[in-house]
Amino acid sequence: MKKLVLLGGGYGNMRILLRLLPNQIPEDTMITLIDRNPFHSLKTEFYALAAGTTTDKKVRVDFPEHPRLEKVYGEITKIDRKEKAVHLHDGTVILYDDLVIGLGCEDDYHGVPGAEEYTLSIQTIANSRKTFETLCGLPPGSIVAIVGAGLSGIEIASELRESRSDLQIKLFDRSSRILRSFPEKLSKYVKEWFEKNNVEIVAESNITKVEPGKIYNHDEIIEADAIVWTAGVRPVKIVREMDAEKDNKGRPLVNQYFHLVDDEHVFVVGDCASSDLPASAQLAEEQAERIVRVLKHRWKGEALPEKMPDIKLKGFMGSLGKKQGFVYIADTTVTGRIARLLKSGLLWMYKRQNDN
Numbered sequence: 001m002k003k004l005v006l007l008g009g010g011y012g013n014m015r016i017l018l019r020l021l022p023n024q025i026p027e028d029t030m031i032t033l034i035d036r037n038p039f040h041s042l043k044t045e046f047y048a049l050a051a052g053t054t055t056d057k058k059v060r061v062d063f064p065e066h067p068r069l070e071k072v073y074g075e076i077t078k079i080d081r082k083e084k085a086v087h088l089h090d091g092t093v094i095l096y097d098d099l100v101i102g103l104g105c106e107d108d109y110h111g112v113p114g115a116e117e118y119t120l121s122i123q124t125i126a127n128s129r130k131t132f133e134t135l136c137g138l139p140p141g142s143i144v145a146i147v148g149a150g151l152s153g154i155e156i157a158s159e160l161r162e163s164r165s166d167l168q169i170k171l172f173d174r175s176s177r178i179l180r181s182f183p184e185k186l187s188k189y190v191k192e193w194f195e196k197n198n199v200e201i202v203a204e205s206n207i208t209k210v211e212p213g214k215i216y217n218h219d220e221i222i223e224a225d226a227i228v229w230t231a232g233v234r235p236v237k238i239v240r241e242m243d244a245e246k247d248n249k250g251r252p253l254v255n256q257y258f259h260l261v262d263d264e265h266v267f268v269v270g271d272c273a274s275s276d277l278p279a280s281a282q283l284a285e286e287q288a289e290r291i292v293r294v295l296k297h298r299w300k301g302e303a304l305p306e307k308m309p310d311i312k313l314k315g316f317m318g319s320l321g322k323k324q325g326f327v328y329i330a331d332t333t334v335t336g337r338i339a340r341l342l343k344s345g346l347l348w349m350y351k352r353q354n355d356n
Helices: 011-020 043-051 125-135 151-163 184-196 281-299 337-353
Strands: 002-007 029-035 069-073 076-080 085-088 093-095 098-101 105-107 143-147 168-172 199-202 207-211 214-217 220-223 226-229 233-235 263-268 315-320 324-329 332-335
Touching (some): 002 011, 002 093, 011 029, 011 281, 043 151, 125 226, 143 151, 151 168, 151 184, 151 199, 184 199, 184 332, 315 337, 324 337, 332 337
Parallel strands (some): 002 029, 029 069, 098 263, 143 168, 143 226, 168 199
Antiparallel strands (some): 076 085, 105 233, 207 214, 315 324, 324 332
């Protein structure tokens, strides 16, 4: 049997499974999925888990069942392209004919001293659980600093405000205005929501050091009872260390078929693949669609298209607690209750299409 091995059960590899199962793989091919967890984690909802407004069970989806899908659980320690093998922490070695690396990302601390040691994370379900335990265990009046005002920072700040009205929340933004690269209408709406709900936005910030209970913004020392880091991501260590040509963020370079530039049997999908587009679940799924197309052409012995279609993201959406939100799609901004319902509906549809 030929082996298609998928590393990581994130949005990209879940889309690949959705497209190939139950009957779109050759009869001489087996799929092996390797992940540390026995379920797909809804990473876009980790902010709510960390804030205590949703449960662990609601941010998980079971992997599909199929006679030619083998699931292996464990930590990956090495990707050996020369031997076409994946090594696990328990000594298991899994050989592949084609490999899809979708191992995601981790926090990028940008070399800030103390950031990794003294801040909380929402990059994995395990880290989000720990963040929940800390944040929801704080006494009334505690100060929570959230470093990074991208989508993750905005969502956890607003969700935490809904969960804990008694906390002081400070959101540190490097820009002069929140969501600076998007329309001013959207930026203004989010800013006004934070002002109305007593979340302090610290604009034009630059965190230079973190110590227990303290962060340094420029030269100012700010005390905080808990610090959450949402200021950027980088590929996981196993990907940063693998033998492949990479971009300046440590992400393997891929061509239009989403395999390595020097290895047509190793594909990269999601947050750990080099891309000019911002990392997102939507991007991972679009990349996966193209990988499936390439695999099907190869399995049929057909030539690949000379030009693969460009990826055009539809937009993005975010929540401000459970009742308000914002959507930016097709150069149109939608805010308020309707936007939040749109996001909830998209999540419901995602769970349903992956329900087994």
